[in-house]
Amino acid sequence: MFTMTNYVTVGSLEEAYALLGKNKSNKILGGTLWMRMGSQTIHTGIDLSQLGLDQIVENEEAIEIGAMCSLRMIETHPLMNEYFSGIVAESVKDIVGVQFRNCATIGGSIYSRFGFSDILTALLALDTYVELYHGGILSLEDFIKTSYEKDILVKIIIKKEQIKGTYQTERLSHTDFPVLAVAVTKGQKGYKISVGARPSKAALAYEAMHYLNTRDELGEEMIESAVHKVIEELNFGSNMRASETYRKHLAKVLIKRSLKTLSY
Numbered sequence: 593m594f595t596m597t598n599y600v601t602v603g604s605l606e607e608a609y610a611l612l613g614k615n616k617s618n619k620i621l622g623g624t625l626w627m628r629m630g631s632q633t634i635h636t637g638i639d640l641s642q643l644g645l646d647q648i649v650e651n652e653e654a655i656e657i658g659a660m661c662s663l664r665m666i667e668t669h670p671l672m673n674e675y676f677s678g679i680v681a682e683s684v685k686d687i688v689g690v691q692f693r694n695c696a697t698i699g700g701s702i703y704s705r706f707g708f709s710d711i712l713t714a715l716l717a718l719d720t721y722v723e724l725y726h727g728g729i730l731s732l733e734d735f736i737k738t739s740y741e742k743d744i745l746v747k748i749i750i751k752k753e754q755i756k757g758t759y760q761t762e763r764l765s766h767t768d769f770p771v772l773a774v775a776v777t778k779g780q781k782g783y784k785i786s787v788g789a790r791p792s793k794a795a796l797a798y799e800a801m802h803y804l805n806t807r808d809e810l811g812e813e814m815i816e817s818a819v820h821k822v823i824e825e826l827n828f829g830s831n832m833r834a835s836e837t838y839r840k841h842l843a844k845v846l847i848k849r850s851l852k853t854l855s856y
């Protein structure tokens with residue numbers, strides 16, 4: 593459990609950012625579920641809960657998810673089930689349990705850029721952006737690659753598009769971290785294949801995507817070749833949950849299954 597000396601509920605993002613920069617151990621508080629797993633000492637915990645960042649809104653171009661939205665809100669919100677083939681909602685539904693998902697925030701989840709992240713894997717297969725208070729708007733893919741600079745994640749922006757998609761994981765037991773996570777989408781710009789929990793952070797399989805997107809029809813042989821390309825281009829590793837070999841085997845099965853589903 594962490595130790596916190598001061599706790600401030602801020603009235604604006606400007607105030608939050610100024611406070612964040614005042615001391616190197618000042619921290620933004622999400623649902624604090626991940627923070628509780630460690631033993632860090634926080635000088636000032638910055639609570640964003642009064643800034644109206646707990647909304648999911650639709651505009652002409654995108655669905656915007658405020659940083660303080662809980663994973664449960666994402667799972668149950670009509671917009672998240674209506675758009676994107678429901679894969680964003682689907683990606684969070686196996687994370688621990690309902691009470692946990694009522695507290696864990698999307699801000700804490702995406703800012704942390706966990707290798708095992710379900711939602712990062714799903715969002716990467718969509719046209720997703722991150723809005724940072726100081727850093728502005730950048731694509732989720734670029735954000736994943738940046739270092740952990742002190743900033744405030746304000747919202748997630750998912751550009752609306754007509755897609756078909758699937759989200760699949762393998763877990764050793766129901767509420768455990770995923771051993772592998774796969775999101776595949778097919779939109780106007782073609783296929784996107786995102787693989788997370790390899791165990792490193794979610795990444796797109798560009799060679800396989802290019803291969804699929806330059807073919808007219810998706811037959812059995814092409815699916816096999818695309819799956820092979822994913823295994824070749826992305827790195828898979830071992831940890832306490834699974835070996836590299838097992839992860840590669842799972843990736844073949846889950847990607848093949850996803851592509852078959854989307855090809856009908």
Ligand SMILES: Cc1cc2nc3c(=O)[nH]c(=O)nc-3n(C[C@H](O)[C@H](O)[C@H](O)COP(=O)(O)OP(=O)(O)OC[C@H]3O[C@@H](n4cnc5c(N)ncnc54)[C@H](O)[C@@H]3O)c2cc1C
Nearest residue numbers: 620622623624625626627697699700701703709710745769
């Ligand atoms: C026991 C356990 C099991 C889990 N299982 C899974 C799983 O199976 N799949 C999965 O995908 N995830 C899993 N998670 C991760 C979980 O879903 C959340 O992603 C995680 O708890 C972080 O969300 P939080 O709101 O608790 O963040 P916090 O713990 O509050 O914050 C985490 C970090 O993000 C920073 N932060 C928070 N909000 C912001 C913001 N708006 N801007 C900038 N920085 C911010 C904090 O300062 C801190 O450094 C698990 C977590 C736990 C504790």
